Amino acid sequence: MERVPIEPVSVPHLAGLSPADTGNPPIGPLVKAPAPVLAPQIIGARGLAKTYPNGQRVFAGVDLDIRADQRVALIGSNGAGKSTLLKCLIGLLPTTLGEITTLGERFLAASSAAQLTRLRRQIGFVFQNHGLVGRQSVLTNVIQGKLGLPGSWRAFHHALAPQHWREEAMAVLAEVRLADKAGARADQLSGGQAQRVAIARALIRRPRLLIADEPAASLDPAVGRDIMRIFSDLARDHGITLVYTTHDMQHALDYSDRIVALKGGKVHFDRPTARVTARDMEGVFHG
Numbered sequence: 001m002e003r004v005p006i007e008p009v010s011v012p013h014l015a016g017l018s019p020a021d022t023g024n025p026p027i028g029p030l031v032k033a034p035a036p037v038l039a040p041q042i043i044g045a046r047g048l049a050k051t052y053p054n055g056q057r058v059f060a061g062v063d064l065d066i067r068a069d070q071r072v073a074l075i076g077s078n079g080a081g082k083s084t085l086l087k088c089l090i091g092l093l094p095t096t097l098g099e100i101t102t103l104g105e106r107f108l109a110a111s112s113a114a115q116l117t118r119l120r121r122q123i124g125f126v127f128q129n130h131g132l133v134g135r136q137s138v139l140t141n142v143i144q145g146k147l148g149l150p151g152s153w154r155a156f157h158h159a160l161a162p163q164h165w166r167e168e169a170m171a172v173l174a175e176v177r178l179a180d181k182a183g184a185r186a187d188q189l190s191g192g193q194a195q196r197v198a199i200a201r202a203l204i205r206r207p208r209l210l211i212a213d214e215p216a217a218s219l220d221p222a223v224g225r226d227i228m229r230i231f232s233d234l235a236r237d238h239g240i241t242l243v244y245t246t247h248d249m250q251h252a253l254d255y256s257d258r259i260v261a262l263k264g265g266k267v268h269f270d271r272p273t274a275r276v277t278a279r280d281m282e283g284v285f286h287g
C-alpha cells in the first residue's frame with residue numbers, strides 16, 4: 001500500500017498567538033496564595049495562671065492574642081478575674097504560671113522594672129475612679145498624663161510645661177469636648193466630665209494601648225454610654241488598641257470588635273462581637 005506522507009498540521013488563525021491571546025492560562029511555576037497579613041501583635045499570653053498569695057485562685061490556662069487596632073471587651077461577673085487579668089497582661093501584677101509578650105516585652109511571672117517603665121510609656125490607663133487631682137486645673141491634670149515620659153518633671157504643673165504640651169492638652173480636651181473647662185478645677189466637674197478628662201490625660205501619652213478598667217461603672221446609663229462611645233471612637237480614629245473590662249453586656253456589645261468572656265477561671269469564649277449571641281452573653285453571667 002502506498003504511504004501518504006503526513007504533513008504537519010498548521011492552524012493559521014492560532015499561529016504566533018501567546019497564551020493570553022488564546023485565553024489559556026500560562027504554564028509557569030506554581031505561585032502560592034499570599035498568607036493573610038496579620039496586624040502586629042500587641043498582647044500575647046500563653047498558659048497564664050494566677051493565684052494570689054492568700055491562696056485565692058483566679059484563673060488558669062488562659063491564652064490570649066490581641067492584635068493592633070482591636071477594641072476588646074473583657075467581660076465576666078463580679079470576681080471573675082477581669083481586673084486581675086488586665087493587670088497581669090501589662091506587667092502590673094505577677095502571674096503564677098505562663099508567658100506574656102506585651103508591646104514587644106516578653107516576661108514570665110513578673111516584668112522587670114525596666115520592662116515596666118517601657119510598657120508604661122506606651123500605655124494609657126483609665127480606671128473606674130478617674131484619679132484626677134481635684135485641686136488642680138483640668139489643663140494641669142491632662143498635662144500630668146505626660147508623667148513617666150522623658151522630661152516629665154515639666155508635667156507637674158501646666159505653667160512648667162512647654163507650650164507645645166499645652167497645645168496638645170488643649171487638642172485632646174477638644175477631642176473629649178471639654179476644651180471650655182481647661183481652666184476649671186477638677187473637683188468642680190461632674191463624674192462624666194471627670195472621666196472625659198481622664199481619657200484626655202491618657203490620650204496625651206499617645207499610647208499604643210489603652211487599658212480601661214470599668215470606665216463607666218460609676219456613671220449613670222446615658223453618661224456611661226457617652227463615655228464608652230468616646231473611648232471606642234477615639235481608639236478607632238487614632239489606631240489605638242483598646243482593652244476594657246465591663247460587666248455591662250450592652251457596653252461590651254456596642255463598643256468592641258471582640259469579646260473575651262471569663263468564667264470559672266477560664267476563657268469561656270473569645271470571638272468577634274458580631275458573632276456573639278444573646279445566649280452567649282446569658283451564659284457568661286448565668287448558668
Ligand SMILES: Nc1ncnc2c1ncn2[C@@H]1O[C@H](COP(=O)(O)OP(=O)(O)OP(=O)(O)O)[C@@H](O)[C@H]1O
Nearest residue numbers: 052054056058076077078079080081082083084085
Ligand atoms: N490582692 C488580692 N488578694 C487576694 N485576692 C484578690 C486580690 N485582688 C482580687 N482578689 C480576688 O481575686 C478574684 C478576682 O478579682 P478581680 O478583681 O480580678 O475580679 P473582677 O472580675 O475584676 O471583679 P469585679 O467585676 O467585681 O471588679 C476575686 O475573688 C477577688 O476577691
